[in-house]
Structures are given as C-alpha cells and as structure tokens.
Amino acid sequence: MNDASQNEKNSTSMSKTRKIERKKEIKKMKRDAYLSKIISICLIALVSVGFVLLIGYSVHRSINRVRPSSDYSAKLTEEGLIKDVQVTDHLVLGDYSNINIPLSEVEYTDEDMEKDIRELLAEHGTLETETDALIANGDKVNIDYVGTVDGKEFEGGNTKDAGTDLVIGSEDYVDGFEEQLIGHGIGDNVTVEVTFPADYKQNEALAGKNAVFEVQINGIYDIPELTDAFVKENLSEHAMTAKDYREYLKRSKYEAKLDTWLEDFLMDNTTVSSYPEKYMKHLKSVKKFEDQSYFEYMNQLYTSFGSTPPYATFEQYTGMSEKEYDAGLGKDVEDQAKMALIFQMIYQKEGLNVTAEEFDKYLGDKATVDYDSLVEEYGKGYVMQELIHARVLSFLKERAEIK
Incomplete structure (x- = not known):
C-alpha cells in the first residue's frame, strides 16, 4: 500500500514536472518567436533604409549628373542674348571708356610673321631621308628620342620609334633642345642635355630637373617657298599672291592679338x-x-x-x-x-x-x-x-x- 502510494506520488510528481518543462518550452518558443520577429522587423527596416538611401543617392546622382548636349543655342534667344537673365x-x-593699349603688347612684328610663314611652309614639306643637308634654324625634321633623368626614363619621354616632327626654332620643346640639333644630318645620333623649367606644368615631376635625350634624326623635310603659285594653290581663301598673303597675315594676326588683349582687359x-x-x-x-x-x-x-x-x-x-x-x-x-x-x-x-x-x-x-x-x-x-x-x-x- 505504501509502495503504491509512493508510486502514485512519484507519477504525479513526474507529470507536474513534465507540465512545468512543457510550459518552459512553450514560453521559450514564444520568446524565440518574438525575438525572431523583432530581428526580422529590424532586418526589413535596415534593408528598407538601405534601399531608400540607394534610391536617394540614385535620384541625387541623376539630378546632379551633367547630361551632354549638342544644342548650343538652348539657353539663348534668337538675338544671341542669354535667356531670362538681367x-x-x-x-x-x-x-x-578710356582704354590705353601698349603697342608693344599687340604688335605683330616682321619677325613674328616670318616665323609663322616658316611654320606654315613646313606643314607642306616633303620628308627627305636620303640627303646630305644639315639641319638649320627653321628646318622641319623628323626625330625619335629617349629621355632620361638621373639615368631613368620618364613618362612621355620616349617616342618608341614612332617618329615625331619638329620645326627648329619653333620653341615647342624645352629650351636648348632644338638648337643642339642644328648642324647634324640624317642618321646622326645626338645627345641633347637640357634643364626643365622650374614651373614646368606639363609634368610637374620634371620641373627643374636636368634631362638627357638620345636623339635619332630620321629625316629633314624639303620645304617649299612662299611664291605666288604656292599661295594661289594653298591659300587662295586669303590671298592670290605672296605679297597679299603677307599683308593679310600681318593684318589678321594684329587684329587677333588686339582682340585677345581687350578680352583679357575686360575679364581682369x-x-x-x-x-x-x-x-x-x-x-x-x-x-x-x-x-x-x-x-x-x-x-x-x-x-x-x-x-x-x-x-x-x-x-x-x-x-x-x-x-x-x-x-x-x-x-x-x-x-x-x-x-x-x-x-x-x-x-x-x-x-x-x-x-x-x-x-x-x-x-x-x-x-x-x-x-x-x-x-x-x-x-x-x-x-x-x-x-x-x-x-x-x-x-x-x-x-x-x-x-
């Protein structure tokens, strides 16, 4: 009897324990479900915020992106005035009202004109690769070169055998480069030593540096003369004779320098x-x-x-x-x-x-x-x-x- 009562009591106790454990499990499941729900809501919120930010950035970028346009007159009236602007x-x-222009700053000298004519004629030259002629000031030549600073090549300092044209005296290259080619002929290899200007803007890494160029002379251009026939054939939109072209050049270049001076004056x-x-x-x-x-x-x-x-x-x-x-x-x-x-x-x-x-x-x-x-x-x-x-x-x- 005592054993039966004890067994019944143990059975009841185990039943209560299972119920308590079950309640705990249910409570834990509810808690886990609640936390899961909270986490899901947070994740959804984060994704939503990210999506909104992405859309916002896209809209902002779309608004601020400059769209290319070939409509040059879009914001101008037919009279050439800026629309809706006072x-x-x-x-x-x-x-x-009283602008004084120094002649020295706008004058187009005979020296300027001859330099421009030489460059113009050089554009119509024929490359000669088999001549005994030596390079002189004003000649157009074709060269290759490799430039180094402290024995190391620098970016942009190698023509890679592609050949490049240069008019001697044009001052297109760093000071001293062109002059050192004068007196040399086709096939010559010339070592040219120069110093880049302290304010060299094309490549600031070279500013003020000493450089050495190994130059190969490929050819010298045969340059035509400014004759009436040349002007008539190539420059007829400006003049028909060499004399008239010189007059045109002097007049137009002077006007261009004068225009630039006035534009700079107004801007300043x-x-x-x-x-x-x-x-x-x-x-x-x-x-x-x-x-x-x-x-x-x-x-x-x-x-x-x-x-x-x-x-x-x-x-x-x-x-x-x-x-x-x-x-x-x-x-x-x-x-x-x-x-x-x-x-x-x-x-x-x-x-x-x-x-x-x-x-x-x-x-x-x-x-x-x-x-x-x-x-x-x-x-x-x-x-x-x-x-x-x-x-x-x-x-x-x-x-x-x-x-």
Whole structure:
C-alpha cells in the first residue's frame, strides 16, 4: 500500500514536472518567436533604409549628373542674348571708356610673321631621308628620342620609334633642345642635355630637373617657298599672291592679338557676383558633349590607323570618375560664362546691333561656311552671340588708344 502510494506520488510528481518543462518550452518558443520577429522587423527596416538611401543617392546622382548636349543655342534667344537673365544682377563691369593699349603688347612684328610663314611652309614639306643637308634654324625634321633623368626614363619621354616632327626654332620643346640639333644630318645620333623649367606644368615631376635625350634624326623635310603659285594653290581663301598673303597675315594676326588683349582687359576688370544657374548648367552640358566628342574622335582616329586607342573609357581619358568630372565642370565654364555676360552687358548698354552686312564680314574673316549651315549646326542664338562678341570688340577698338 505504501509502495503504491509512493508510486502514485512519484507519477504525479513526474507529470507536474513534465507540465512545468512543457510550459518552459512553450514560453521559450514564444520568446524565440518574438525575438525572431523583432530581428526580422529590424532586418526589413535596415534593408528598407538601405534601399531608400540607394534610391536617394540614385535620384541625387541623376539630378546632379551633367547630361551632354549638342544644342548650343538652348539657353539663348534668337538675338544671341542669354535667356531670362538681367546681366546687371550678376556682375560689376569695369571702366572701358578710356582704354590705353601698349603697342608693344599687340604688335605683330616682321619677325613674328616670318616665323609663322616658316611654320606654315613646313606643314607642306616633303620628308627627305636620303640627303646630305644639315639641319638649320627653321628646318622641319623628323626625330625619335629617349629621355632620361638621373639615368631613368620618364613618362612621355620616349617616342618608341614612332617618329615625331619638329620645326627648329619653333620653341615647342624645352629650351636648348632644338638648337643642339642644328648642324647634324640624317642618321646622326645626338645627345641633347637640357634643364626643365622650374614651373614646368606639363609634368610637374620634371620641373627643374636636368634631362638627357638620345636623339635619332630620321629625316629633314624639303620645304617649299612662299611664291605666288604656292599661295594661289594653298591659300587662295586669303590671298592670290605672296605679297597679299603677307599683308593679310600681318593684318589678321594684329587684329587677333588686339582682340585677345581687350578680352583679357575686360575679364581682369570685371567682378562677377553670381552666375546664372540655368545658363551655367547649359554650358556644362555643351562642354561635356565637346569633351566626349573629342574623346570618341581620338579613339576613332587611332582605330583608323590600326592602333589601339590609349583610353578605353571616357573616365580613363579624363583621369577621374564621371562624378568628379561633373563636379569640376562648373569651374571649367566660369570664364566662358563671365565673358558672355560682359559682352552682353556692353552690347545692351551701348545700344549696339548686328546687321546682315556684319554677318557677311564675319563669315569672310572666318573663311567659313554660309549662314544656313552655321545655324543648322549651332542654332541661330549661338551664331548671333558670336556676332555680338565681334561687334563689341569692334566698338571697343574704335575707341581705344594704342600707343
């Protein structure tokens, strides 16, 4: 009897224990389910936040990405003025009423003219690889070279036997390079020693460094003379005789130097308080279109010659990501925007206008295509803006003093 009671008591005790354990299990399952639910909610929340951030970044990047545009006249009226812009709100124009221009800074000397003629004729030369002639100042030569600093080759200092042309006296190369080739002939190997300028911008790593170039002279160009026949055949859009071409060259180069001087004067003496947002966006789009077009053109050019293009992507070409490139476009077009604002302000302030006769003169001076073709390519607004620029320069030159 006692044993039976004890067994019953043990059985009851085990039953209670199982119930308690079961309750604990259920409680644990509920707790685990609750925690799982919390974790799931947190994960969903994190994924949702990440997705929202990704969408936000995409939207932000989409808004800030500069889209290339070939519509040069998009933000210009047909009269060549910047749309919806009051230029006086954006800049303070310097005094241009009494401009004194030093003749020495704009003069195109006979020496300048002869140098330009030599370079022009050199472009029409024929490469000679079997002549006893020795290199003289003004000659155009074809060379290969390997450049070193402290005995080590530097980037861009090796023509890799591709050959490159050089006009002696053009000063295209670092000081002293061209002069050391004078007196040498085809097939000669010349050791050229130079020092890069302290402010050498093309490759700052070379600034102020002594360099040695081992130069191989491949050939000397046979250069034609500036005769009436040469001018008639190659330069008839400017002149028909050698004498007339010299006069054309002196006049046009002087005018170009004068224009540049006046543009620099206006830019240096004008303060911009702000830039028109929409016009700046337009200029950035056009600049990006031009840069991408040049990149594609260069790639096509290399491909057409059977060579591998040096840059596979536009980002490699610019040396930065598209985001970085876009961010820098504002600075790139600021001077262009400032110039447009200055010339529009003077044009409007002085009550100037552009006539059909002036357009014809513009076409003649530029030796370019007719009005319809220009408008088709760039739009009327852009063409008229160019004419406004030319009209203002003409206005300023009529009033400036050159001493």
